[in-house]
Each structure stands twice: as C-alpha cells, then as structure tokens.
Amino acid sequence: RRPISLPRLAQMRAAGEKIAMLTAYDATFAAVADAAGVECILVGDSLGMVCQGLPSTVGVSLDDMAYHTASVARGLHRVQGTAWLVADLPYGSYGESREQALRSACQLMQAGAHMVKLEGGGWTAPTVQFLVERGVPVCAHLGLTPQTVHALGGYRVQGREGVAAQQLRRQARELQDAGAAMLVLEMVPAALAAELTAELAHCHTIGIGAGRGTAGQVLVLHDMLGMNLGRMPRFVRDFMQGAGSVRGAIEAYVRAVKDGSFPDDQLHAW
Ligand code: KIV
Ligand code: NA
Numbered sequence: 001r002r003p004i005s006l007p008r009l010a011q012m013r014a015a016g017e018k019i020a021m022l023t024a025y026d027a028t029f030a031a032v033a034d035a036a037g038v039e040c041i042l043v044g045d046s047l048g049m050v051c052q053g054l055p056s057t058v059g060v061s062l063d064d065m066a067y068h069t070a071s072v073a074r075g076l077h078r079v080q081g082t083a084w085l086v087a088d089l090p091y092g093s094y095g096e097s098r099e100q101a102l103r104s105a106c107q108l109m110q111a112g113a114h115m116v117k118l119e120g121g122g123w124t125a126p127t128v129q130f131l132v133e134r135g136v137p138v139c140a141h142l143g144l145t146p147q148t149v150h151a152l153g154g155y156r157v158q159g160r161e162g163v164a165a166q167q168l169r170r171q172a173r174e175l176q177d178a179g180a181a182m183l184v185l186e187m188v189p190a191a192l193a194a195e196l197t198a199e200l201a202h203c204h205t206i207g208i209g210a211g212r213g214t215a216g217q218v219l220v221l222h223d224m225l226g227m228n229l230g231r232m233p234r235f236v237r238d239f240m241q242g243a244g245s246v247r248g249a250i251e252a253y254v255r256a257v258k259d260g261s262f263p264d265d266q267l268h269a270w
Helices: 006-014 029-033 062-078 098-110 122-132 146-152 162-180 190-199 246-258
Strands: 019-025 040-043 084-086 115-119 138-143 182-186 204-208 214-219
Touching: 006 019, 006 204, 019 084, 019 246, 029 062, 029 115, 029 246, 040 062, 040 214, 062 084, 062 098, 098 115, 098 122, 098 138, 115 122, 115 146, 115 182, 122 138, 138 162, 146 214, 162 182, 162 190, 182 190, 190 204
Parallel strands: 019 040, 019 214, 040 084, 084 115, 115 138, 138 182, 182 204, 204 214
Antiparallel strands: none
16 A cells, blocks of 8 residues: 555545544554554544543643654554554644744654644634645644634534634635645534535545535544543444454444445434
8 A cells, every 4th residue: 555645635535535534642553543444643632631631632732742643653654554644733832923833843743743733713824824835734623623612612513603604614715725735624514514625625624523525534533432531422433333343443434434324414413
C-alpha cells in the first residue's frame, strides 16, 4: 500500500470512496487501526478525556499533544503504516496570534503529524492561510467545537437554526478559501453537512454526528470500541458488538463507512 497523501484523498473523493478516520493516542492502537484500513488517524485532544481523565479537552497542553503524536507516529513507522496523521492543536495554542499558531503547529509536525487541526471559524481563517502558506496542511473543525464547550453552553447540536446554518456555511467557505484541505463537522444536521460537502470541492468534509452525506467519517476510537467513561454520544455505534477483536471492530467500522451503512441518519444524526 502507498502512503495516504492529500492527492490520494482527493482521488478517493473524486471516485466517490468515503474516507475512514479514527482517533488513536498510542503506538499500538495506531498500528492496529492502520492495518485495519483506516486512511486517516487523528491524534485528537479527546485524549484529555480518554487518556487523562479530564472533564473536557480544555486542560490538554501542547506538550501532551506532541507526546501522543510522537507515540502514534512511531507506531505507524514501526509497521510501515500508510495512514495520514492529523494532530489537534489544543486549547490555548493557536488563538493568541498567527505566529503562535505556526510555532505550535511546527511542534506537532516535528513530532510526526502530516496535518494539524484547529477549531472554529471566522477569526481562524487568516490563521489557516498563514499556516498553509508556510507548508502546514490544515484541517478545520466547525459545528460543536469541544474546546469552546463553556461558551457554547454544553455538548449540543450546532447550526440548526437558519442564522446559525448561514454562519456555518459562510465560515466553511472562508476556511476552504484560506486553504483548509479538510473540515471536521461535528454534531450538525445531516442535511446541512451534505450541502456543505457538495459546496466544498477542495476541502474534504469529515463528519461526526453529522449524517452520512460527508466525504468521510470520524469517531473516537474508545467510543466505537464500546468504552466510554461518561455517557455514550448518540452518534456512536459500538463496533465491538459481534466483532471478536479490536482489529475486527475497526475493520467493521471501515467497511460500514465505505458501504454507507454507518452512520444511519435515523439513529446517529439530527
Ligand atoms: O479530539 C477529537 O477526538 C476530535 C474528533 C472527535 C473530531 O476532535
Ligand atoms: Na479534538
């Protein structure tokens, strides 16, 4: 298998093949996910909850992200993995200035990331452009943005009303124009996510709780293995059911994303 690259992802999109993304935080799970056929691995700041037992992603530091990114990158290297490696810029590591964002992004790229992800729209567009111009591929993230959970008032669906949907659409366009090559849409109505996907030809939408109309899907690894310290979000499916092994569960996830049987718009979306 050839390494996954941005041109390869664009090819998949053109051919109508869905992109399967999953989080991983350590070498072994990253290697298993890669072997199971996951194209994109996200070292998400969800590691705050999953690995560190924090109440939200707000407490995760840039050094924490670099540590887990390096672990995942080494795991992929050990098995000659082909996955595209995305790492989250954590809370407080990119909002101060474009220069701060670039410095933080470089730390994650040097730890082995191929792309960095940052949350929010509007003010983030110039930051995205600044990074992209300097050779850092960027994934944006709109809808429910967990780093701003306290400002949003909880983990709830975003972009439901007309005004909010219009703002989301405008921000998504700005982010594509700024050069974002990927866009995570979290907890937005399925119809809106599908519309955005059709509008954004150069920016691959990856949905989580956003219906089946996106170019790809992402889940938190531990959630889809049926392990969660809190309440399981409605948009998750437990792929361990009937799978027999972690590798088997991840293979089932990849299959379900590719054949469109996950997510089910009735069960997993709004
Ligand atoms: O941190 C994370 O795991 C994420 C995904 C859920 C998109 O940002
Ligand atoms: Na995240």
